[in-house]
Amino acid sequence: MEKFILKLLAFFVLFAFTSVFANEQAATSTVESTHKEETYQTKPFTQMISGFIASTGINAFINPDPDELSSDGEQMSDFHKGVGRLIMILVTFLLFWLAIAKGFEPLLLIPIAFGGLLANIPVAGIAGDHGFLGVIYDMGLSNEMFPIIIFMGVGAMTDFGPLLSNPKTALLGGAAQFGIFGTLVGAVALSQMGFVDFTLQQASAISIIGGADGPTSIFIATKLAPELLGAIAVASYSYMAMVPIIQPPIMKALTTDAERRIKMTTLRHVSRLEKLIFPILVLSLAILVLPESTPLIGAFMFGNFLKESGVVERLNDTLQNSLINITTIFLGLGVGSKLAADQFLVPDTMFIMVLGIIAFSVGTAAGVLMAKLMNVFPGNKINPLIGSAGVSAVPMAARVSNKVGMEYDRTNMLLMHAMGPNVAGVIGSAVAAGVLISLFQ
Amino acid sequence: METNLIIEGLKFMALGMGTVFIFLIILIAVMNAMSTIIHKFFPEPQANIETHQTGTKDNKKIIAAISAAITHHREG
Incomplete structure (x- = not known):
């Protein structure tokens, strides 16, 4: 009985406390709400309608707000606020079409294009400091985080076996980097002649498109010329998607029929230990x-080491699938935020597109010519068609080598031979990126 | 100032291509050295062949045993 009374007492005491506490909270919250409440003045209905019309997108496109600033907080011209945005929205529709109907790198072009669509919406300011695209950009692009994570995933997907079994094909991956530096000279020559006004940093960021490596291009662009990021990323990914169209004519023009039929010796077996030591090496x-190149190469080799170690299958699986997919979404949207009209609809973009395709073609040609040069020396002959795979673009470029080889000899399988220069190209462009960064430190 | 830019670009090219090639040439040398060392001291393929052979021997034994059992069953 006593126990029961005690319990009852305790209950009452507890109840009293909580109720007092609750009362206090309620009191404070009412005080806050009175503070927040704004004075609402009644307006005539016609005024409400006109006010609403002034806030619509149609009005924002036709009569741009003179006080509206770009996502960088700078003044924008009326063209970039009105017609420019409409043009950019049409450009993003074109990118959707390329990605969906033509199958051009849809995994990246769709997020990029949709990001571009969102970034060109007036009034909402999605790509601004407080818009979600702006937040994504600050979260992982301005500090080069997302390209590095993508590189880890690519590392986990890469098999260095073909390179290890025929190490000298690495030279082809080196030669293809000539596309980067050749374009660099071309870009500075253009600005020298007065067509454009690229600084050395901007020229370097543009030329890295020739490395045919999306994450590397984005990494360098955010470091050296963030204002050109949108154009560089779009050029880089759309040309990578167009590798099967750009490369074959160059490959055929530079080789003879006999060279295209060269059969290469079968690749030797590579032991697991070799593959395990290689990333560390x-x-x-x-x-x-x-x-300077270790952020890129370090991340790449980390991913590869996880895969080759063979004991962390779960982490390897996450890197190859979930992590790279999540990062791709954010990377695409973040890059898309740079497709805002005021940043993309400038004369520079056209030159970047032109220089990008030159970079690609020069890289392809240099790889093929290097293979021909290597055939002058004694040793196992190399089919020059695999030289074009030296421009990273894994594994697309290697598949192109294989396909062109099969056109001339159905039995000539070049895919695995082309994977060697292909992965060496990734290492080569990471090294080239490191050189460019070190030059501007 | 104007003429400097192209020369700068050419300097970048020489340094960049030089570094890329030196890096890859050293890498090729190290790869070759590594594979020689590994094949000398840690020969993996031979071990594979041995296990493979014992595997086929076992298989032959099993096949012999099964066929013996079948003939026994048919006769019986």
Whole structure:
């Protein structure tokens, strides 16, 4: 009985406390709400309608708000606020068409194009500091985080076996980097002649498109010329998607029929230990020769090491699938935020597109010519068609080599031979990126 | 100032291509050295062949046993 009374007492005491507490909270909240309440003045209905019309998108396109600033907080011309945005929205529709109907790198072009669509909406300011695209950009692009994570995933997907079994094909991946530096000279020559006004940093960021490596291009562009990021990323990914169209004519023009029929010796077996040591080996070399390249090469080799270690299957699986997919969505949207009319509809963009395709073609040609040069020396002959795979674009470029080879000899399987220069191209463009960064430090 | 830009570009090219090639040439040398060392001290393929052979021997034994059992069953 006593126990029951005690319990009852305790209950009452508790109840009293909570109710007092609740009362206090309620009191404070009413005080706050009175503070927040704004004075609402009644307006005539006609005024409400005209006010609503002034806030619509149609009005924003026709009569741009003179006080509206770009996502960088700078003044924009009326063209970029009105017609320019409509043009950019049409451009994003074109990108949708390329991605969906033509199958051009849809995994990246769709997020990029949709980001571009959102970034060109007036009034809402989605790409601004407080818009979600702006937040995504600040979260992982302005600090080069997303390209690095993508690189880890690519590392986990890469098999260095073909390169290890025929190491000298790495030279082809090196030669293809000529596309980068050749275009760099071309870009500065253009601005020298007065067509455009590219600084050395901007020219370097543009030329890295020739590396045919999306994450590397984005990494360099955000570091050296963030104002050109949108154009560089779009050029880079759309040309990578167009590799099967751009490369074959160049490959055929530079080789003879006999060269295209060269059969290469079968690749030797590569032991697991070799594959396991290789990432550490490349990273050690990068540490000694060019520490500036280690963010890219380090992330790449981390992914590859996880895969080859064979004991962390769960992490390897996450890197190859979930993590790279999530990051791709954010990377695409973040890049898309740079497709705002005021940043994309400038004369520079056209030159970037032209220089990008030159970079690609020069890289392809250099790879093919390097293979021909290597055939002058004694040793196992190399089919020059695999030289074009030296421009990264894994595995698309290797597939193109294989396809062109099969056109001339149905039995000539070049795919695995082309994977060697292909992955060496990734390492080569990461090294080239490191050189460019180190030059501007 | 104007003429400097192209020369700068050419300098970048020489340095960049030089570094890329030196890096890859050292890499090729190291790869070759590594594969020689590994094949000398940690020969993996031979071990594979041995296990493979024992595997086929076992298979032959099993096949012999099964066929013996079948003939026994038919006769019986």
